[in-house]
Amino acid sequence: MPHPNDPSLRSFIPVDPASDFPIQNLPYGVFSTKAAPAPRVGVAIGDHVLDLAVLEGEGLIDLAPAFDVFAQGSLNAFMALGPKVWSRTRARISELLRHDNPQLRDNKILRASALMPMADTRLHLPIAVAGYTDFYSSKEHATNVGVMFRGKDNALQPNWLHMPIAYNGRASTVVVSGTKVRRPRGQLKPPSAEVPSFGPCKRLDFELEMGVVVGQSSVMGEMLTEKQAEAMIFGFVMLNDWSARDIQQWEYVPLGPFQAKAFATSISPWIVTREALEPFRVQGPVQDPAPLPYLRQTEPNNYDLQLDVALRAAQMNEAANICRTNFRYMYWSSVQQLVHHASSGCAMNVGDLLGSGTISGPDKHQRGSLLEISWNGTEPVELAGGVKRTFLEDGDSLSFHGWCQGDGYRVGFGEVEGTIAPAV
Numbered sequence: 571m572p573h574p575n576d577p578s579l580r581s582f583i584p585v586d587p588a589s590d591f592p593i594q595n596l597p598y599g600v601f602s603t604k605a606a607p608a609p610r611v612g613v614a615i616g617d618h619v620l621d622l623a624v625l626e627g628e629g630l631i632d633l634a635p636a637f638d639v640f641a642q643g644s645l646n647a648f649m650a651l652g653p654k655v656w657s658r659t660r661a662r663i664s665e666l667l668r669h670d671n672p673q674l675r676d677n678k679i680l681r682a683s684a685l686m687p688m689a690d691t692r693l694h695l696p697i698a699v700a701g702y703t704d705f706y707s708s709k710e711h712a713t714n715v716g717v718m719f720r721g722k723d724n725a726l727q728p729n730w731l732h733m734p735i736a737y738n739g740r741a742s743t744v745v746v747s748g749t750k751v752r753r754p755r756g757q758l759k760p761p762s763a764e765v766p767s768f769g770p771c772k773r774l775d776f777e778l779e780m781g782v783v784v785g786q787s788s789v790m791g792e793m794l795t796e797k798q799a800e801a802m803i804f805g806f807v808m809l810n811d812w813s814a815r816d817i818q819q820w821e822y823v824p825l826g827p828f829q830a831k832a833f834a835t836s837i838s839p840w841i842v843t844r845e846a847l848e849p850f851r852v853q854g855p856v857q858d859p860a861p862l863p864y865l866r867q868t869e870p871n872n873y874d875l876q877l878d879v880a881l882r883a884a885q886m887n888e889a890a891n892i893c894r895t896n897f898r899y900m901y902w903s904s905v906q907q908l909v910h911h912a913s914s915g916c917a918m919n920v921g922d923l924l925g926s927g928t929i930s931g932p933d934k935h936q937r938g939s940l941l942e943i944s945w946n947g948t949e950p951v952e953l954a955g956g957v958k959r960t961f962l963e964d965g966d967s968l969s970f971h972g973w974c975q976g977d978g979y980r981v982g983f984g985e986v987e988g989t990i991a992p993a994v
């Protein structure tokens with residue numbers, strides 16, 4: 571049987587070469603329809619969704635001794651079954667969608683109940699988020715922020731090159747793409763003010779990140795090796811760590827961001843599996859000084875994954891691109907982040923979400939936040955027809971696109987979008 575990543579595979583479902591969801595991808599999500607409003611697990615193929623609950627019900631996917639794994643509103647039960655089952659299931663779905671397999675292709679009744687246009691579905695948050703941790707692993711981003719917040723001489727803190735720095739974020743406010751994001755209120759104290767005040771954030775920002783979905787738990791008190799950590803990663807989503815820069819600047823010393831990043835974090839609805847990204851693995855930047863032994867890597871754990879950010883103000887017809895970068899630039903890999911996360915004995919859970927940290931690159935057009943793009947509000951970015959931005963305004967819609975380019979196909983993530991609603 572060919573491997574599900576084989577570039578020559580074709581599905582009986584027509585898939586445009588520019589689609590994010592060819593048969594080589596098969597990302598998992600949770601969806602519902604008007605006719606069947608209970609959220610369940612599906613896979614994206616072209617512009618269709620394949621209902622895995624139907625396939626499991628028909629006995630076409632066998633997860634025994636577990637059952638009804640897909641007739642659920644999150645992927646957590648499926649993820650808990652582990653990497654061997656993930657792999658086997660993906661191979662089975664690929665087999666069922668292949669152009670030369672009549673089993674689903676020629677079964678009209680089954681096709682009608684198991685395949686539906688994505689446009690007719692509603693996409694939900696794909697996991698029950700157990701915990702959310704956000705890293706700070708792009709050297710370019712950390713240097714830019716450091717220069718703006720602390721000056722050139724203290725840009726990178728002395729610990730930064732020795733471990734993946736992070737803070738514990740809020741799982742309670744992780745939302746799926748398309749959810750409106752309300753401008754937060756908080757304590758503000760601009761440098762010109764003598765005392766703080768409480769009110770709507772005036773420096774609302776986005777952060778371009780990837781999110782790792784942890785699909786296996788680890789034991790409290792035990793460390794992880796590179797191999798163990800990798801095997802626990804179920805897949806990746808795009809993640810927008812919405813940030814209130816004015817709240818952040820006043821609150822972050824000494825414990826780091828708190829309310830500045832607690833009000834909303836958006837993720838894309840489709841989880842692209844680690845296995846689908848395998849062909850796009852690349853070596854990350856050289857790590858100098860060499861990390862401590864527990865953080866050393868023997869494998870290339872970065873990915874060649876292109877990322878675009880588009881911003882559309884309410885008065886614009888078309889969105890303007892404000893950033894194009896690549897996930898490959900990250901200094902600390904997701905595997906190193908997970909190893910470090912568990913290194914004290916911290917237990918990881920099924921459904922944990924790890925933000926990569928803002929993904930900036932070496933060039934100006936590769937800056938993954940408005941804080942960097944507008945250089946702390948001093949250099950407004952021109953969108954179109956005289957519309958300029960330093961930070962986000964009410965009604966602005968922000969979207970990320972991400973994909974790995976194969977030969978004649980792409981393994982993509984779709985979109986994560988959020989529109990800013992006024993503060994209450």
Ligand SMILES: O=C(O)/C=C/C(=O)CC(=O)CC(=O)O
Nearest residue numbers: 704705706707715777927928
């Ligand atoms: O104080 C700082 O240096 C800034 C911290 C952050 O903005 C935290 C964060 O979300 C990091 C990231 O996304 O890379």
Ligand SMILES: [Ca+2]
Nearest residue numbers: 704777811928
């Ligand atoms: Ca962040």
Ligand SMILES: [Mg+2]
Nearest residue numbers: 811831834835
């Ligand atoms: Mg957040």
